[in-house]
Amino acid sequence: MVKLILTLSISGGLFALALFALKPFMGNRLSKSFQYYIWIVVLLRFILPFSFGINLMDFTFAAPDAPPTAEETVIPAGNSVNPPNINPAAGNNAVNNINPDIAGQPLQAPVTTDSAKPFDLVKTLTDNLLWIWLAGALVSLAFNILGYWRFMRYIHGGAAAVEMPDCGAAVYKSRFAPTPMLVGVIRPRIYLPDIEYTEIQLDNILRHELTHLRRRDVWLKWFVALVVSSHWFNPIVYFMRREISRACELSCDEAIIRSLDGAAKQSYGDTLISVVSESRYPAGVMSTTMCEEKKKLTERLVAIMNYKKKTKMTVVITAVLAVVITGSALAFGASVEANTDKIMPSEGDVLTSGYTNEKIPDTEYSISLADLRRLAAKGDELIFEDFSGYEGKDVGSGLYIQYFKVEGGYALHVGGGAVTGKPMYATFSITGIEENIDIRYDNIDEFIGKYPVPDELSAQIYGYLDTIMSSPPQSSATDDYIKAHQTEYDAIVDMGMPALPMLRAILESGGHSLQDSIAALLVQDIVAAQQGKPHSEWYDNVLKAAMSDVEHWSQDKIISENAGAVYYSAQNSRAYEMFQKNIFANLADDWTAEIGGIENPVWNYKTFAQYQILDHNFLSVSRHEELYYCTFSADNNKFGYIVVAYDGSSLQKISAAETPYLYDFRTILDEITDKGNEAGLDLLSAAASRVKLVDTTRNRSDEVILFTDDGGDHYIYYLDTSGLIKASDPK
Helix, strand or coil, X not given: CHHHHHXXXXXXXXXXXXXXXXXXXXXXXXXHHHHHHCHHHHXXXXXCCCCCCCCHHHHHCCCCCCCCCCCCEECCCCCCCXXXXXXHHHCCCCEXXXXXXXXXXXXXXXXXXXXXXXXXXXXXXHHCHHHHHHHHHHHXXXXXXXXXXXXXXXXXXXXXEECCCCCCCEEEEECCXXXXXXECCCCCEEEEECCCCCHHHHHHHHHHHHHHHHCCHHHHHHHHHHHHHHCXXXXXXXXXXXXXXXXXXXXXXXXXXXXXXXXXXXXXXXXXXXXXXXXXXXXXXXXXXXXXXXXXXXXXHHHHHCCCCCCHHHHHHHHHHHHHHHHHHHHCCCCCCHHHHCCCCCCCCEECCCCCCCCCCCCCCCECHHHXXXXXXXXXXXXXXXXCCCCCEECCCCCEEEEEEECCCEEXXXXXXXXXCCCCEEEEECCCCCCCEECCCCCHHHHHHHCCCCCHHHHHHHHHHHHHCCCCCCCCCHHHHHHHCHHHHHHHHHHCHHHHHHHHHHHHCCCCCHHHHHHHHHHHHHHHHHCCCCCCHHHHHHHHHHHHHHHHHHHHHHHHHCHHHHHCHHXXXXXXXXXXXXXXXXXXXXXXXXXXXXXXXXXXXXXXXXXXXXXXXXXXXXXXXXXXXXXXXXXXXXXXXXXXXXXXXXXXXXXXXXXXXXXXXXXXXXXXXXXXXXXCCCCCCCEEEEEEEEECCCCEEEEEEEEECCCCCEXXXXXXXXXXXXXXXXX
């Protein structure tokens, strides 16, 4: 990847320099539009690795031939080398079981490591070039985006719309606009300084900006910004950006005056002079302006006065030059051949690492699970040289990436910026599963338990599940399906531990179908059947993790489909949409000021819910038809909530209060579940709502979550005391 970026930057830079060299020749001989749009070819050269089969960059980055040294092994054509096996007990550098076919041939010297080796800054930077480039690109792009955002906020803050129905773009006058300009890609706008222009001047200004709009010049400016950000380390791109901006204005002028007579050209030039004389300071980023820099004005005026329609010969020369330039761009293509980054030797190559590029037969594996566990035990001390005794395949282009087949149908990819030292990653995966782990930091056995290779057992489990779910079709109760097919259900339970990974994978998919419900019950029964039996610590942890999956699945079902779905139903309301607007985010400080001691409060939008004020008979006593509730968190580890009223068009603050913790259903679901089980509350069949209970007889009120089950019974969870009780329905 690093090589690809460098070759793109070098080839694009050389091509840009070639165009700079042609600039004196093109001058006024070729059209300004050609001199502008030809830069698109250069920009594409910077970002797209297109090329002929052979290009100059491949020769530039070709490694010079070098004779093998005494520390290298030469593989003669027709011979093969079986890599030595590493004896883990003897350390990283012990080599044994040498194939007798290569006895007597010079072998690679043992690799030695020195834990006391001093820190090498140059090597560290070299090994992390890709991340350094990425950080620079992101910072550069963020700088452009942030600058554009800040400029737009600034200029639009003092803007007023100007009615021009036939203009083709929204027009604004702003006291902060330094000069007439076009900004915006999705919603283009023209900003004019707060100056009274004559009708002719205004016509020329709008004609200029609308020409930019028609040609999508702002789009091209963003494209230039992307290229410059990607090649932030190349000084040529900054000169290129200035030249493209210059060519953009000259070609825009040319497109306008092409249809003007002498008097109209003079008027257009006078408008340029007037605009420049009144310009106060440079315009913002990512905009096209009538005239940004005074020193370029002379060049533009001369070009306007000297404009002549191009002859047929000029058109032919332009077309030929375009073909030549495009062909040259292809010839300067980036070095993208796979063998330019090759570290896997083929026959006749020099072998220094022990790898091979021969295809690994599908029936074999390179690394056993036992060896993989020993390699993983090295942790952060794992290095490329540790894999020199295993048969791998080079799959990298740019980065060095080695692929090893692992026992059981798994795969290991080891990659980095160099073939020696610590790799950037060592990922363990299985085909068809997006998730992977790094063997240095994650547990291999847990991954295998979670994602076993599909086999007859998995097919058998799915077959049993299909049978269980086949009948009775008229029932919606999971127990009815299990009772109808108890034999198949018990067969899965009897499989025990081997069935858990697939059942857990079903739960982790996040669904709440009949299959998910059956899988949850199966996991509970399998774990229950294993209780009391002697197991290893790892086995016990798997059982605990399986039950944890069931708990998370149950809670997610409560949140998304049952009590929580009712509790958070207000997040589909118009009031919720309005509350998320910036104006209400900015009101957080003002609305919580009455509490005191709250620093930088921020709304927790996920806690937004409908709010009711009820008496002891559960009847509404609020004078507002719609009340809503949202919590906030503050920097000084404080929490609270706000209650607002919605009248159909606006929100009004009703009250605010500080709380000892976050009063939210999702946050305290574990506590509610435990207390609900004690009180007989079935959260899977109950509806929940956020309520303030007012007891006028005792002159008190309580902040609660009110639950109502299928039978009409009410359960009250008191947020202040974390207690849950059952209350009788009012008669």
